Amino acid sequence: MASDVIRPQSKSCCAVSIECVGQKKAIDRHLLDLLVCPITKSSLEYNADRSELISWHAQLAFPIVDGIPLLVREASRVLTDNDI
Amino acid sequence: MIATEIPPQIFDRHMLIRHRERAVLNNNIPDFMLHYVADDFKERLDLVRRRFSTTLCLSAATGVVCKMLRERPSTNVVISSELSLPLTRLLPKPAVVLDEESLPLKAAGFDLLVSALTLQFVNDLPGTLIQLRQALKPDGLFLGAILGGVTLNELRQATLEAETELYGGVSPRIAPFADLRDIGSLLQRADFALPVTDSQTITVTYASPLHLMRELKAMGASNVLIDRRSIPATRGFLMRIAEIYTNRFSEKNGRIRATFEILTMTGWAPHESQQVPLKPGSAQSRLADALGVVEKSSLE
Numbered sequence: 001m002a003s004d005v006i007r008p009q010s011k012s013c014c015a016v017s018i019e020c021v022g023q024k025k026a027i028d029r030h031l032l033d034l035l036v037c038p039i040t041k042s043s044l045e046y047n048a049d050r051s052e053l054i055s056w057h058a059q060l061a062f063p064i065v066d067g068i069p070l071l072v073r074e075a076s077r078v079l080t081d082n083d084i
Numbered sequence: 085m086i087a088t089e090i091p092p093q094i095f096d097r098h099m100l101i102r103h104r105e106r107a108v109l110n111n112n113i114p115d116f117m118l119h120y121v122a123d124d125f126k127e128r129l130d131l132v133r134r135r136f137s138t139t140l141c142l143s144a145a146t147g148v149v150c151k152m153l154r155e156r157p158s159t160n161v162v163i164s165s166e167l168s169l170p171l172t173r174l175l176p177k178p179a180v181v182l183d184e185e186s187l188p189l190k191a192a193g194f195d196l197l198v199s200a201l202t203l204q205f206v207n208d209l210p211g212t213l214i215q216l217r218q219a220l221k222p223d224g225l226f227l228g229a230i231l232g233g234v235t236l237n238e239l240r241q242a243t244l245e246a247e248t249e250l251y252g253g254v255s256p257r258i259a260p261f262a263d264l265r266d267i268g269s270l271l272q273r274a275d276f277a278l279p280v281t282d283s284q285t286i287t288v289t290y291a292s293p294l295h296l297m298r299e300l301k302a303m304g305a306s307n308v309l310i311d312r313r314s315i316p317a318t319r320g321f322l323m324r325i326a327e328i329y330t331n332r333f334s335e336k337n338g339r340i341r342a343t344f345e346i347l348t349m350t351g352w353a354p355h356e357s358q359q360v361p362l363k364p365g366s367a368q369s370r371l372a373d374a375l376g377v378v379e380k381s382s383l384e
Contacts, residue, residue: 071188
């Protein structure tokens with residue numbers, strides 16, 4: 001599962017930014033680990049290819065723009081059959 | 085009240101975002117109040133002898149409070165947040181776009197949550213406080229400042245009077261603000277331990293009521309009430325408000341005064357290390373002995 005990628009690897013207090021494979025956007029893994037779906041409070045799966053955080057419970061995908069996750073309903077898109 | 089009931093919608097959050105964007109992106113926002121709150125928060129945090137390894141600064145606006153938190157050695161990983169992407173882009177990373185009404189925060193993920201002067205605009209303050217409380221680790225701290233009921237009471241009175249006079253009725257123009265007692269009980273209801281609330285009143289003077297109104301607009305604090313009048317205020321109406329305001333609330337030097345009340349809330353996520361009251365009747369020795377006096381019965 002893609003969510004394994006975003007687990008922080010060290011106990012360090014400092015946030016670690018990594019370059020996503022194939023993308024130039026820096027994603028803060030420590031930050032992603034602290035975020036959940038705003039609607040269902042369930043965990044989010046990080047999709048690096050689309051630069052999205054997916055909430056399977058809410059059937060929504062939240063975009064990450066320039067390393068900033070947009071965890072608001074208005075910014076999300078509804079998952080389609082193609083996403084599964 | 086049943087749990088599934090939707091709280092009344094008082095504030096238009098989309099309008100709020102537009103006002104905040106206009107104010108902050110304009111680069112000329114009068115953020116003296118945020119500076120005041122940042123200094124106050126700094127003093128309060130300096131009294132707490134513990135490290136906060138994960139901190140979230142909610143709706144950071146111009147980032148004044150974020151900056152203060154970043155400069156403190158005992159607050160690490162300060163995450164900034166705002167209500168929209170254009171606002172969040174201005175803040176230092178890590179940053180996230182979130183809405184205080186439905187927080188995307190992991191349960192027990194944070195040591196410190198800080199909110200400066202924005203929670204007066206959430207529709208469901210009890211709900212937001214409960215979500216904040218759940219996002220705190222045990223012994224984590226929530227530090228929040230909101231505007232209280234005394235805020236802009238002069239403008240409220242002048243507007244009410246002018247509107248009654250000119251239109252024969254009133255419409256919601258200035259937001260209802262919580263009072264000190266309300267937020268104290270809300271903190272308790274949200275299961276915060278050792279809740280403390282206090283109130284500070286700041287009096288600001290302006291050259292005229294129109295200067296005050298212009299500044300409120302520049303702060304992004306224009307009316308966001310859902311039931312607001314859709315017709316903009318006429319010049320005549322504004323002039324009448326200004327007249328009543330000036331007559332009633334002028335200083336000796338001719339400037340007018342405006343009151344802002346800042347309510348500060350602190351609450352901790354419960355932890356075994358915190359002091360709790362003992363059960364009544366569980367004392368091992370008598371108070372009278374400790375004081376070296378003879379105990380009197382209440383009947384004597």
